[in-house]
Amino acid sequence: MEIVYDQHEKHFVALDCIIFGFDQQELQLLLIKRGFEPEQGNWSLMGGFLKRDESIDEGAERILETLTGLTSVYMEQLYAYGEVRRDPVARTLSIAYYALIRTDQYNKDLADSHNARWFPVSQRPDLIFDHNDMVEKALARLRRRARTQPIGFELLPEKFTIPQLRSLYEAINNQPLDHRNFSKRLNSMEWLVKLNEKDKGSSRKGAFYYQFDQDLYQKLVQEGSSFDLK
Amino acid sequence: MEIVYDQHEKHFVALDCIIFGFDQQELQLLLIKRGFEPEQGNWSLMGGFLKRDESIDEGAERILETLTGLTSVYMEQLYAYGEVRRDPVARTLSIAYYALIRTDQYNKDLADSHNARWFPVSQRPDLIFDHNDMVEKALARLRRRARTQPIGFELLPEKFTIPQLRSLYEAINNQPLDHRNFSKRLNSMEWLVKLNEKDKGSSRKGAFYYQFDQDLYQKLVQEGSSFDLK
C-alpha cells in the first residue's frame, strides 16, 4: 500500500523536550551536556528520534522518561521546527514538547547518567541549534497557560501553601505580586481545598497547606466558569 | 555525514492547510474533494508532502499557493499530528497550518481544478482522517488570535467599514456583539484610520471606510500597548 506515497521524500523527525521545574525559588530548566559531535560538550535540550511504531506524543513521553524516569507528567506539544538546515548533520524536523515536573520526584541517577543539570531559566547557557528559540517559545507558552489553566500545580508538591504558589507565579512571570491581592483571588477559587495542616518550613507562624481539587475544577469548568490567575 | 543518523527511521511528513475566508456574512472554509483513494470523493483539507529542500513554512506556503495562487498570506503553524495510524495508507505525520485569505482575491480556476469549494464553517461536511480535529483546533486558535492580535483584517478588503468588521467578529465568535460598544472600542484604537469615503452598499446613509495602519500598530506595540478586541 505504501507504494502510492513512494514518490515522496521521507524525513528524520526528532522530539525535543523543554523540561521545567521549580525549586521554590526560581523556575528551572533541565538540560543535558552533549556527549557526541556535533556540538559535543555544549548544552542542549533532551531529545531523540521518533520511532515508527509510536505517536509523536508517545515519543515525547518516552524521551522524558528516559531522562527523568517519570511518566504521567504534564506535557504539551509546543511547536514543530522545520528549517532546512536547522540540524547541520542531516535534514531533521523537530517537534518540541514542554513538560512540567516536580523537582523532588525525578530520578537523579538517570539524569546524571545523561549529564543533565538544572539551570535557572534566567541563567541558562546558550543552547545548540534552534533550542534557544524553543525555550523562549516554551516560556511564553507557559506564562500564558499558567494564567488561564491550572497547570502551575504540576510544578508544586501535592500539598502547597499559598505563599509557595505565589512564589511560583512570581518566578514564572518574573515579577513580584501583591501578596494580599494574590491570596484574596486564590481564596475565592472554589477548587482550592484548605487542609488542616501547616508548613512550618519558612516561618514561625506556619502557612496552611492547600490542595488543588481536580475533579471539582473539571465540574466548574463544565458549568462555564474559567480559570484566570494573574 | 548523514550516516550517524542512519540507525533511525524516516517518516513521511505532510502539510495540511486550513483555509479561512469571509463572505461578509459567515466564516468560510476552502475544502477539496479527494480525487483518489483512499476516501475518494470525500472532502478534505488541501495538503501535500514536505520536500527535502523546503522548510515546513515554505511547504505550507507552496501548498496554499497551489490551490489559491496566493502568496504573502497570513499563515500560522497550528499543530503537528502524529498518531501512528492517522493515515491508513502509510505512517505519515501532518503539520497543520491555517491561513486567512480574502475570498475575492484567490484564483478560482486553480481552485476549481482541484475540485475545491467554500463551505460555511457551521455547515462544513465531515472530513477525512483527523482533519475534523484540525479544523476545530484552527477555529479555537483563530478565535483566540482574533482577540489578541490584529489578524481579522486579513479576512477583509483593504478598506472596510466598522459594521463589516463587527460582522466578521460576530462570525468568528459565532455570537452577536453590541454595535455601540464595538464602535466605541474601535474608535479608541489609534491604528484605525478613517477614510473620507463611504461604502453605500449596505445602507442609504453609507458607512465610512477605515484602514488598518500596520506601521503605527507596530510602533504602538513596541511602546507597550496591546491589542484586545472582544
Add this chain to the structure above:
DNA sequence: GCAAAAGTGTTCACACTACACCCATGC
C-alpha cells in the same frame, strides 16, 4: 415621510489595584 442602517453618550456594577495593620510563633 418613512424605512433602514450608521453613528454617538450615559449609567451602573464589578473587578482589579493599591495600600496598612494584626496574628502566631520560635527564639
Add this chain to the structure above:
DNA sequence: GCATGGGTGTAGTGTGAACACTTTTGC
C-alpha cells in the same frame, strides 16, 4: 519581647456591559 513571615480588610478607580436616541439618505 521581638523579629519574621502569614493572614485579612477597605477604599478608589477604571473598564466592560447594558441600554436609547438622533442622523442620513434613497425611495
